[in-house]
Amino acid sequence: MITLENAADALTRPSSAEHPAQRALLRLVSTRTGGAYPHVRDLDFELRFRDATIAAALALNASGAGFEVFETSRCNPEYWNREPNGAFRLRPDRRPSEGIRDIFVNGPLYGFECATAIVIVFYKAALDTIGEEAYDRLFANTYLFHWNVDRDLGLTTIRTTRYVPGDCLYFANPDVDPDKMEWQGENVIYFGGDTYYGHGLGIRSSREIIDALNRNRRPGATRSAFLMRQATRPGYVKLSQAAASTPGFRGIPAAVDLNVPPPHRARIGGRLYLFDLGGEDASCEEAVGASGT
Numbered sequence: 001m002i003t004l005e006n007a008a009d010a011l012t013r014p015s016s017a018e019h020p021a022q023r024a025l026l027r028l029v030s031t032r033t034g035g036a037y038p039h040v041r042d043l044d045f046e047l048r049f050r051d052a053t054i055a056a057a058l059a060l061n062a063s064g065a066g067f068e069v070f071e072t073s074r075c076n077p078e079y080w081n082r083e084p085n086g087a088f089r090l091r092p093d094r095r096p097s098e099g100i101r102d103i104f105v106n107g108p109l110y111g112f113e114c115a116t117a118i119v120i121v122f123y124k125a126a127l128d129t130i131g132e133e134a135y136d137r138l139f140a141n142t143y144l145f146h147w148n149v150d151r152d153l154g155l156t157t158i159r160t161t162r163y164v165p166g167d168c169l170y171f172a173n174p175d176v177d178p179d180k181m182e183w184q185g186e187n188v189i190y191f192g193g194d195t196y197y198g199h200g201l202g203i204r205s206s207r208e209i210i211d212a213l214n215r216n217r218r219p220g221a222t223r224s225a226f227l228m229r230q231a232t233r234p235g236y237v238k239l240s241q242a243a244a245s246t247p248g249f250r251g252i253p254a255a256v257d258l259n260v261p262p263p264h265r266a267r268i269g270g271r272l273y274l275f276d277l278g279g280e281d282a283s284c285e286e287a288v289g290a291s292g293t
Helices: 020-033 040-062 096-105 114-130 132-138 206-214 236-244 281-291
Strands: 080-082 088-090 156-159 168-172 185-192 195-198 202-204 230-233 264-268 271-275
Touching: 040 096, 040 114, 040 185, 040 195, 040 202, 040 236, 096 114, 096 132, 114 132, 114 185, 114 236, 132 236, 168 206, 185 206, 195 206, 202 206
Parallel strands: none
Antiparallel strands: 080 088, 156 230, 168 185, 168 230, 185 195, 195 202, 264 271
């Protein structure tokens, strides 16, 4: 068992980090897993997946894919069949990895709402983390519709205000104009600091997102839009273990070099994170050497 001990307490101690965001890995550990990972590869997997999530969000933002409600959604018929409810079902003659990649290559042919966009981002992150062969085995028969996701992705929502880059967060608009229900909220990918990606809005600060939602409230509204105290995350450990047992899995390079003196370093989305290991240092270093990850 690999444990980052006293993770929550470490947040209150003086740090050599230049910015509080550099301590985010400790928040990740204390809020998500209580500080424990079954294997060092599971920690590496989560860090790699989070980094891939931010990269996928940036790519989707640059792809030209549009925002559409379910009634007017669109997709590339070469890869997807659009269903009457606005969902996209992967064509039986296409591989899941091909279908997901096409959204990023031929973005203008696609239009969908923000929840579907988040699912697409997570699927792309999974693809880029575990590789095409393992992805195609784990995520066969892809169906894109709102929050309908493959069980192997293991999305769960927890109550927290300790957000970690790569989390999906939600800005709610309680007084939304009933004639503009597409503005009832915005699902976003958190980049760290005060930066978020929301499909249809782009890469924005929290103030910019709240202002956009507030402009679409009902007449006489008194309540502002706000960031909810929750985070939606893939089941990283479960997915790591499922991928490791899937033929074609290419393995995960070590995200953290545990053989150097602390503070240890990791990067998520181009940001540097510093963290210390507790009493399990030796076993962690040995696990890295033994596993090759």
